[in-house]
Amino acid sequence: AGQEEFGFAELGTEYFGHAPQPPEAAGLLLKLQSAPIYFHRKGKGRYKAAPEASLKAALAGLEKKRQQALVQAEYVAELKQHRLPDAMKSLVLPLLFKPDKNSIEYKALDAACNELQMAPQRLMLACGGIATPKDLHFSKFLYESFPKGTGFPAITLPPAPSLPVAQVRAFSIDDVTTTEIDDAFSVTTLADGKLRIGIHIAAPGLGIRRDDAIDQIARQRLSTVYMPGDKITMLPDALVETFTLAEGKTCAAVSLYATVDPQDWSVIATETRAEAVPIAANLRHNDLDALVTEDNLAEGAGDYPHKADIAVLWQWAQVLEKGRMAKREGFGLKPEQTNRVDFNFYVDDDVVTIARRKRGAPLDKIVAELMIFANSSWGKLMHEHGVPGIYRSQGTGSGGWAAKMQVRMVTHAAPHQGLGVDQYAWSTSPLRRYTDLVNQWQILACVEHGVTAPLAAPFKPRDADLFAIVSAFEAAYSAYGDFQSNMERYWCLRWLTQENAKQVDAVVLKDEVLRLTDLPLIIKLPGMPQVARGTQVKLDLLRWDDVDLTIEARLLEIAAPPSAETAAEAGEELADIETDGQADSLVEQVSEIETQVDQPSAAEPVAE
Structure with missing residues (x-):
């Protein structure tokens, strides 16, 4: 065929030597239709040979x-x-x-x-x-959240700020593996018998400036990522080492001092300072938990560092908690349950130990209450100076109960009903949460500039960038929390394999939802008989899979009816699940040894 258009009948006449019969015409047409690379259709029954190119x-x-x-x-x-x-x-x-x-x-x-x-x-x-299911889960998270890897670019460390030295001997309370030590405490008896209690927070905000190279790193990561046996830090190790409140060092800190009357433990006054704080000791839960018990504190028994200071903080912490519970009840909420159990993960060479740890132990409560006090007090400080900050609010939403009680991040002071405080601004973990670093800048502006703080603060009122930070932080923190939950579930399943578990005890949270007694592992048991919340049962484990993180079991027996304690604990835990994570009012007491790495301190939630 040439380059001119032709009808299939014309081609048929040339091909067959006569006008094609119907079968011949049909066959020819089908062949033309089936060879589009050779013949281009130009109309009904008309074609053109494809150009050579x-x-x-x-x-x-x-x-x-x-x-x-x-x-x-x-x-x-x-x-x-x-x-x-x-x-x-x-x-x-x-x-x-x-x-x-x-x-x-x-x-x-x-x-x-x-x-x-x-x-x-x-x-x-x-x-x-x-290589392994663990690598699968970890690689998926890194691919989605850290596509460029977890390493840090080279940085120039900021010079040490020149600060007045505080006349205190501060000490921290952390897990033995903690490296990002954000908080420490001190107790000083004043001449009039009053007590000055210091809450000292690491001050990277004195070295990092908004939009500098280190800030850009922190803003990209937004938080340290935790998982059993490992972590991905928000800030480079060299910077953490510069500002962590390490024993034997005099460290830059933002200090909140509360003058307290030991007669009734009321707070007479508060003051915030930027200063250098001598750190006398880094106390560790692993060494002290067995010694610092409620009974020993009541009897003055035991011998451990800073014993007298811890006794003072314990007395004050109980009063702070009582005041919060009264405020919480004033918001129409029931008192917090402090009898729940937390689980701590220890991973050594891929061998996992999962230990139960009762919530509300004295050292946990001391850290939790003092952190809540600091976050509330500094939230109030920013509000009174007209400086915006990043707050967490609960109970002020609209809609049904679950929607109303959803914790929200806002840039103005608002009540946190679950914690029983009028305002709550995360400010006590600036080495591992970007929100806290931002708030520390704002707090420092209040301290340094007083009434002119709104003009001098890095973030001005109605700063659109602050809203962008809130949005980005919520997304990242949610993703990090989901990853941590997945890895904890993975290690729970690994523990079952490691221990060759066949039969386990569990507690009923609701209908077909149960939690294993010795593991923070939630499972669904289709066909579960209707029993009361908190009922204790025994399960036969059929199979589990650490790739898709599933587990199958069957009910062996109902072991015990619910007690008032197990029913209350199950109800509170169920509320956590139904709100897609732990509310601040519960997780403020999560221990930093929960995953055997540098976890948030006892007052710092891991996930909502």
């Missing part, structure tokens, strides 16, 4: 597809033999978590999975593309 390109495309099909078939064959093709080794994470579905690698993976009846994640594990 177009034909060559089309034929090259066909050959390319044929070659790709051969390569794809080779990939499929290798994958079916649980061998990872070399070309796919650098594409494992994109193929699993954000695949290009037009690529031959994805098509090969999809075809192999269909033929093997195997999920892509499991096939990659079988092929060695990912």
